[in-house]
Amino acid sequence: MEKKHVLVAPSLLAANFLELAKEVDMVNRSEADWLHLDVMDGHFVPNISYGIPVISHVSKHARKMCDVHLMIERPEQYAEAFQKAGAQQLTVHAEICPNLHRNIQQIKGLGMKAGVALNPHTPVQILENIINDIDVVLVMAVNPGFGGQAFIPQTLPKLRQLRALITEHKAHALIEVDGGVTVDNAAEIVAAGADVLVAGSNIFSAPDPEAVIRQLKAAGQ
Numbered sequence: 205m206e207k208k209h210v211l212v213a214p215s216l217l218a219a220n221f222l223e224l225a226k227e228v229d230m231v232n233r234s235e236a237d238w239l240h241l242d243v244m245d246g247h248f249v250p251n252i253s254y255g256i257p258v259i260s261h262v263s264k265h266a267r268k269m270c271d272v273h274l275m276i277e278r279p280e281q282y283a284e285a286f287q288k289a290g291a292q293q294l295t296v297h298a299e300i301c302p303n304l305h306r307n308i309q310q311i312k313g314l315g316m317k318a319g320v321a322l323n324p325h326t327p328v329q330i331l332e333n334i335i336n337d338i339d340v341v342l343v344m345a346v347n348p349g350f351g352g353q354a355f356i357p358q359t360l361p362k363l364r365q366l367r368a369l370i371t372e373h374k375a376h377a378l379i380e381v382d383g384g385v386t387v388d389n390a391a392e393i394v395a396a397g398a399d400v401l402v403a404g405s406n407i408f409s410a411p412d413p414e415a416v417i418r419q420l421k422a423a424g425q
């Protein structure tokens with residue numbers, strides 16, 4: 205099979221928050237490509253994580269692209285604040301955005317890359333008329349809200365459908381997969397179509413997180 209250059213985005217949700225600077229240092233030193241930052245509001249998802257002030261400090265310390273995943277209602281109210289806080293890519297959920305095209309235009313107008321996230325039950329066909337406008341599709345392989353959950357196997361055929369849709373529309377959106385990604389399943393996720401692997405607990409709970417990042421990056425070899 206053809207070799208593929210895989211991007212890796214450690215998810216800071218699984219980091220030790222008391223040692224946040226050291227955790228970001230580890231990501232900076234590593235072969236990781238992006239730093240994935242999960243924002244949860246306790247409404248769209250049943251959990252609350254961190255928000256704008258934390259991202260503002262983290263982004264100043266980070267030397268990787270800050271990839272912010274908004275699991276919040278009314279993301280349009282906060283897009284500018286996240287851009288000012290250092291977000292370089294902002295992803296909103298299709299399920300919470302009745303005016304998704306407007307959200308994408310707003311994010312791009314603020315100078316950020318724009319992503320759309322899909323929950324496990326949301327079909328890829330929902331992106332048919334917007335796929336050429338977006339930079340990344342974030343495919344949730346768990347129900348969003350918590351780290352450390354098991355990868356939902358139906359994600360694999362969904363990734364193949366999304367790859368076919370992107371090819372059919374001659375689009376350039378990257379496919380990012382998030383939730384339950386580990387060194388054990390990374391190769392099959394990449395083979396199914398993923399370009400970017402988000403991993404939280406597998407990286408941050410490992411004795412050698414940089415080695416895990418290296419192994420994830422090798423998933424396309």
Ligand SMILES: O=C(CO)[C@@H](O)[C@H](O)COP(=O)(O)O
Nearest residue numbers: 348349351352383384404405
């Ligand atoms: O967005 C989310 C969870 O909602 C993810 O980014 C998780 O943080 C991934 O964590 P692991 O499943 O890799 O532990």
